[in-house]
Amino acid sequence: MLAGSVILIVAALAHSCASTQQQPNVVLVVIDTLRADHLSVYGYERRTSPNLDHFARSAMRYTRVFSTAPWTLPAHASLFTGKFPFEHGAHEVPSPPDAPDNAAPLDRSEWTLAEELRERGYSTADISANAGYLDRHYGLDQGFATYDVEHLPGEQINRRVNDWLAKTPARPVFLYVNFMETHRPYDTKVRSPQSWPNHAEADPHELLDRLYRDVMGGSGPANPHLRQKVVDQYDTGVRNADLAFGELLKVLRSHGLEEDTIIVVTSDHGEYFGEHRLVEHSKDVYQSALHVPLIMRTPNQTREGVSDSTLSSVNVPGLILAAIGGAQVGDTTYLSRQPGRHPIISENYLSRVKDLRHPIWGDRFQRIRTAIFDENYKLILSSDGQHELFRLPDDPDETKNLFRSHERAAERLTRELHAFMGATRRQVADPYGDARRGMGAPR
Numbered sequence: 001m002l003a004g005s006v007i008l009i010v011a012a013l014a015h016s017c018a019s020t021q022q023q024p025n026v027v028l029v030v031i032d033t034l035r036a037d038h039l040s041v042y043g044y045e046r047r048t049s050p051n052l053d054h055f056a057r058s059a060m061r062y063t064r065v066f067s068t069a070p071w072t073l074p075a076h077a078s079l080f081t082g083k084f085p086f087e088h089g090a091h092e093v094p095s096p097p098d099a100p101d102n103a104a105p106l107d108r109s110e111w112t113l114a115e116e117l118r119e120r121g122y123s124t125a126d127i128s129a130n131a132g133y134l135d136r137h138y139g140l141d142q143g144f145a146t147y148d149v150e151h152l153p154g155e156q157i158n159r160r161v162n163d164w165l166a167k168t169p170a171r172p173v174f175l176y177v178n179f180m181e182t183h184r185p186y187d188t189k190v191r192s193p194q195s196w197p198n199h200a201e202a203d204p205h206e207l208l209d210r211l212y213r214d215v216m217g218g219s220g221p222a223n224p225h226l227r228q229k230v231v232d233q234y235d236t237g238v239r240n241a242d243l244a245f246g247e248l249l250k251v252l253r254s255h256g257l258e259e260d261t262i263i264v265v266t267s268d269h270g271e272y273f274g275e276h277r278l279v280e281h282s283k284d285v286y287q288s289a290l291h292v293p294l295i296m297r298t299p300n301q302t303r304e305g306v307s308d309s310t311l312s313s314v315n316v317p318g319l320i321l322a323a324i325g326g327a328q329v330g331d332t333t334y335l336s337r338q339p340g341r342h343p344i345i346s347e348n349y350l351s352r353v354k355d356l357r358h359p360i361w362g363d364r365f366q367r368i369r370t371a372i373f374d375e376n377y378k379l380i381l382s383s384d385g386q387h388e389l390f391r392l393p394d395d396p397d398e399t400k401n402l403f404r405s406h407e408r409a410a411e412r413l414t415r416e417l418h419a420f421m422g423a424t425r426r427q428v429a430d431p432y433g434d435a436r437r438g439m440g441a442p443r
Contacts, residue, residue: 025261033183034267036293048238051246059297060305070289071282072133075268082334092349106139114143117174119329128178154244186237198236222274267292285371344373372417379413381439
């Protein structure tokens with residue numbers, strides 16, 4: 001990893017805040033289920049993100065950022081704690097056949113970014129459209145004095161942000177905002193001009209369900225016409241999420257939060273549209289569900305920056321705290337994690353119950369999948385022995401499994417993964433002890 005270059009980036013972030021107030025405001029925006037490769041700011045051929053395009057011209061854009069997990073709960077827990085799923089434990093766990101859910105909440109003993117900033121004197125609020133796994137039951141509310149979660153369109157989320165800021169004059173603030181326009185059901189209402197069809201006449205639930213059955217229940221590639229309709233709807237959702245982000249910036253500006261605020265935009269995970277015979281997310285650790293955007297602007301930043309260093313969701317709290325500066329308050333061993341100083345890994349434990357218990361394809365997900373990245377290779381170790389190795393610069397779609405032909409790379413990454421997970425494993429009973437034995441060193 002390019003440790004030197006990312007350390008310089010962190011130093012520059014800290015310096016950029018030095019001339020502003022001691023503690024700048026922090027706004028963390030998560031556009032739920034947003035693939036980086038469907039944003040025009042990341043090179044997508046459709047102009048889906050004009051507001052993010054403009055925002056990035058005075059911000060740092062990271063091009064190789066991988067989520068720690070392909071679904072909401074573990075990915076958000078990593079964003080909030082700086083820990084990987086195997087460390088924070090908020091992921092799928094074995095559950096009785098009749099249990100409605102198999103997700104373990106974030107333990108109340110964990111120290112979160114919101115708790116750290118609250119102890120530093122920040123007013124804290126979470127205003128989120130994800131009413132599923134951001135429900136208080138899952139423990140992600142820790143440290144937020146205001147926790148407002150309801151499945152609403154972006155304009156209503158922004159209205160609630162405006163209302164909260166209006167009644168919260170104390171500064172600094174830490175504000176977390178979540179938009180859901182790119183999560184099922186995709187927001188297909190045309191809210192601003194676009195150059196592609198939105199297929200608004202088709203119910204987005206029904207269209208996605210058809211693709212789901214076509215891909216997950218079949219043995220070949222997705223129907224290309226059906227897939228394109230779903231992608232068109234998703235891209236309309238991306239455009240609407242970008243519009244909501246643009247409106248959020250106006251709200252921040254109206255409350256004087258433009259000049260002295262750290263603004264971070266990212267996603268928790270991506271989405272499958274038939275790649276690797278998968279649809280939606282929460283099912284596997286391929287790039288479609290892991291490659292997420294990360295754009296960060298610090299106070300007084302006026303120039304665009306681009307970093308190709310490999311980062312993880314766990315690095316977001318550390319980037320924010322480095323930009324703020326100042327003494328640490330709580331246990332920030334993990335919150336302060338900096339890029340280049342640890343392996344980059346992503347994990348998926350079985351799957352969520354709707355797929356895990358499906359009579360046709362449920363058996364496919366009876367496994368643990370863990371990926372580890374370096375600058376060139378991505379290794380996936382699987383508890384069922386179906387290990388995979390890809391050279392991402394040459395094969396971004398992960399179509400050529402090099403696990404047997406590139407044994408040295410596979411062995412090196414396996415050792416690195418086992419050493420890291422063995423040294424930092426969460427000190428609780430591991431419900432997957434037997435399954436992990438299937439993820440041993442390659443032979």
